[in-house]
Amino acid sequence: MQTMPVDMLDEIRSTSEYWGGLMGLRQQGGPLETMEEIIKQEDEDEMGLGDFEFANETDVPPHWLDYKHLDGYFYGLKALVPYSEYTPEFPLEAGQESPHPLTITYKGMPTPAPFVPHPDYESPEYTTEYYDVKTCYLDPEDKVHAPDLYAYQGVVQAQAQPVIGSHNLLGMREDICWDRFGRYGPYGLGYSFDEGGVSEGMDTENAGSGTVWSELGKIDYSLVDWADAQERCMDKNIKRFSPPDQDQSLSTLSSTMRKDDDQVPLPWTSFQRGERRRIDTRRKKIDRIAVVIRTYVGFPWTQHAVLNFRAMISELSLRSGGEYAVHFLLHVHDDTMPIWADAETAQRVLDENVPPEFHGLCTLWSEAQMRLLYSGDFGETFENPSGQGIHGVYRSAHMPLQHFALTHPQYAHFWNWEMDMRWLGNYYELFDRLGVWARNQPRTELWERSQKYYIPHVHGSWENFTALVHDETEASGRRPVMGPVHFAGRQSVRFEEQGQSFLPLSCAPGSDPALCGVGEDADLITLNPIFDTEESGWVFASDVTGYDTVFDIPPRRSAIITASRLSRRLLAVMHEETWRMRHSMFSEMFPATMALHHGLKAVYAPHPVFIDREWDMDVLDQSFNGGRDQTTSGHGSPYDLVNEHNHKxxxxxxxxxxxxQLWRRWLGFAQWDGRGPDGKGTLRGGREEEEREGGTGRMCLRSMLVHPVKWERPDEGPEL
Incomplete structure (x- = not known):
């Protein structure tokens, strides 16, 4: 068991009470009486909101209430069609006719097939270029394989297309869908505790679900130790991986401005290992990636949460031969607990807060540790709307993540993840494709592309979108960002003091701008646009600490939701800015701003995002890209408190x-559809509806990120 400090922010700043008019902050007190209040308080306690909540300042209803709800999401497997025959309910292309009324030509329950998004590790192409991958198992005896997932070939007729982002753009499959058993059956959904499952999904519609257990049977997970399985997998495949940073040096490939051979070492990786390995004539080694999941004392673990993280570890770590590793960062709120001095205390914290199968993956941390690690006076703050301390998880979740990276030199990148996120699909496909796509993005006008939502129905192809951003940038009169930005009071990190630059050689003067940064791993990958916070109306836009307030506030960028991938060198810069310069910013702003200040590569990856109503697409573009120069930045930003309701x-x-709501319906639970005048509507879904004569069966959705999932079983949520 590790006992190093680290954390991730759960930036859910409100729950269902936050609905969508003009929002403000107001004080609230009193006892908690409903489950909704308990869930809300758990979130706010973890984030440091304390007694604050978001409240309405107007009774004007949101404009999107006028749009019709979409129904296609909730059709089931009996409406599955080949992708070539699929017509979405929304948005329709010119000349397309609505698939309603839906005609079902049901010919029997379709059969799912294993879906493997990993490379073919046994192919000559792979083994010629990379080291062999040894098979990893769940058990020490190497008898129980990590299971396959099962997907259905085709898409449910009339299911909506994503309105933001694209599967195809990122290299993800858009022609398959997932039911609950194909996704989670291999990890224990659909069978009992006595059989080694989780005793969930057994009372839902399950026609044809047995296919997912046809190869390996129902795996008994009761004795699985995920930390041991993950460690054994890494040990078997140790030859595949780039070694941990031991020389502490900085590669000459990091800079086109190298002055001399003298270097001041930092406690971090050689920054351009990715470029260095590509010129190696031997078989290539690969970098390892950590997925770091923030949890906390008191988090309400459920069996569905257990399924989700079994899936993550199996798909990312075991099935990849150890390329990824999963860690949990357990925030211990009580600073007086001797979790480092006494092993029994640390074990008790684990026993009371984490399922035993995940104990060995946990790292404990506390805010008291952060005050010791990043000690000293941080100086003045431009604004602190939350009133929280600088070392707290709410304002500075990056501090423990920086320390985690410092103490885990075996990883080149770190995915910052949260407990209430779900990926409906295979986790390897998500993280691998995001990394590959980001690596292939040129730096030229990358900041400008990354501040705008990509809406395919409005913007057309990615090439059209890129050209549009170029034209809008020229029309704005603003100079595109390239390399580090300079401002009054800016300080250089030691790497820069040596005259070095974070720009790759492909960006050297005279190089082709279209190739600048292509092939360079991204230092930051975000899952929402990276926007300029100045005049954006975002409540934490000026939460900036440690800079000389005699000067103007520094330029800033932010990406809402801290889920993101950070490189070791970005975390190195953040660490130095924190300990050496006593600089910090709000958790969602610090990584992107440090990348901006120092010229690191930051990318917003436009993953597929779905919406629940039949919006006018031009209005959707105006609502989500309504900021300065038709972006998410500045005045009119979708992250202004008066505009955030559009994301509901x-x-x-x-x-x-x-x-x-969509997630729980997909799991097979009946949900109030919210379509009534009282906001409650009709109880829809569940076993009765999925099994009824003339119905379409259980839902099958394409891959998507879902957030937030605050509860799964109806009896876990607030009373209605």
């Missing part, structure tokens, strides 16, 4: 209600 019906945003 999206599948990915901290205040979404659609995300949780």
């Amino acid at each position: 019906g999206a599948s990915w945003y901290f205040n979404s209600e659609f995300a949780g």
Whole structure:
């Protein structure tokens, strides 16, 4: 068991009480009486909101209430069609006719097939270029394989297309869908505790679900130790991986401005290992990636949460031969607990807060540790709307993550993840494709592309979108960002003091701008646009600490929701800015701003986001790209408190209600559809509806990120 400090922010700043008019902060007190209040308080305690909540300042209803709800998401497997025959309910292309009324030509329950998004590790192409991959197992005797997932070939007729982002753009399959058993059956859904499952999904419609256990049977997970399995997998495949950073040096490939051979070492990786390995004539080694999941004392673990993280470890770590590793960062709120001095105390914390199968993956941390690690006076703050301390998880979740990276030199990148996120699909496909796509993005006008939502129905192809951003940038008169930015009071990190640059050689003067940064791993990958916070109306836009307030506030960028991938060198810069310069910013702003200040590569990856209503697509573009120069930045930003309500019906945003509702319906639970005048509507879904004569069966959705999922079983949520 590790006992190093680290954390991730759960930036859910409100739950279903936050609905979507003009929002403000107001004080609230009193006892907690409903489950909704308990869930809300758990979130706010973890984030440091304390007694604050978001409240309405107007009774004007959101404009999107006028749009019709979409129904296609909730059709089931009996409406499955080949992708070539699929017509979405929304948005329709010119000349397309609506698939309603839906005609079902049901010919029997379709059969799913294993879906493997990993490379073919046994192919000559792979083994010629990379080291062999040894098979990893769940058990020490190497008898129980990590299971396959099962997907259905085709898409449910009339299911909506994503309105933001694209599967195809990122290299993800858009022609398959997932039911609950194909996704989670291999990890224990659909069979009892006595059989080694989780005793969930057994009372839902399950026609044809037995296929997912046809190869390996129902795996008994009762004795699985995930930390041991992950460690054994890494040990078997140790030859595949780039070694941990031991020389502490900086590669000459990091800079086109190298002055001399003298270097001041930092406690971090050689920054351009990715470029260095590509010129190696031997078989290539690969970098390892950590997925770091923030949890906390008191988090309400459920069996569905257990399924989700079994899936993550199996798909990312074991099935990849150890390329990824999963860690949990357990925030211990009580600073007086001797979790480092006494092993029994640390074990008791684990026993009371984490399922035994995940104990060995946990790292304990506390805010008291952060005050010791990053000690001293941080100086003045421009604004601190939350009133929280600089070392707290709410304002500075990056501090423990920086320390985690410092103490784990075996990883080149770190995915910052949260407990209430779900990926409906295979985790390897998600993280691998995001990394590959980001690596292939040129730096030229990358900041400008990354501040705008990509809406295919409005913007057309990615090439059209890129050209549009170029034209809008020229029309704005603003100079595109390239390399580090300079401002009054800016300080250089030691790497820069040596005259070195974080720009790769492909960006050297005279190089082709279209190739600048292509092939360079991204230092930051975000899952929402990276926007300029100045005049954006975002409540934490000026939460900036440690800079000389005699000067103007520094330029800033932010990405809402801290889920992101950070490189070791970005975390190195953040660490030095924190300990040496006593600089910090709000958790969602610090990584992107440090990348901006120092010229690191930051990318917004436009993953597929779905919406619950039939929006006018031009209005959707105006609502989500309504900021300065038709972006998410500046005045009119979608992250202004008066505009954030537009995300309520999206599948990915901290205040979404659609995300949780869609997820629970997909799991087979009946849900109030929210379509009535009282906001409650009709109870829809569940076993009765999925099994009824003339129905379409259980849902099958394409891959998507879903956030937030605050509960799964109806009896876990608030009373209605």
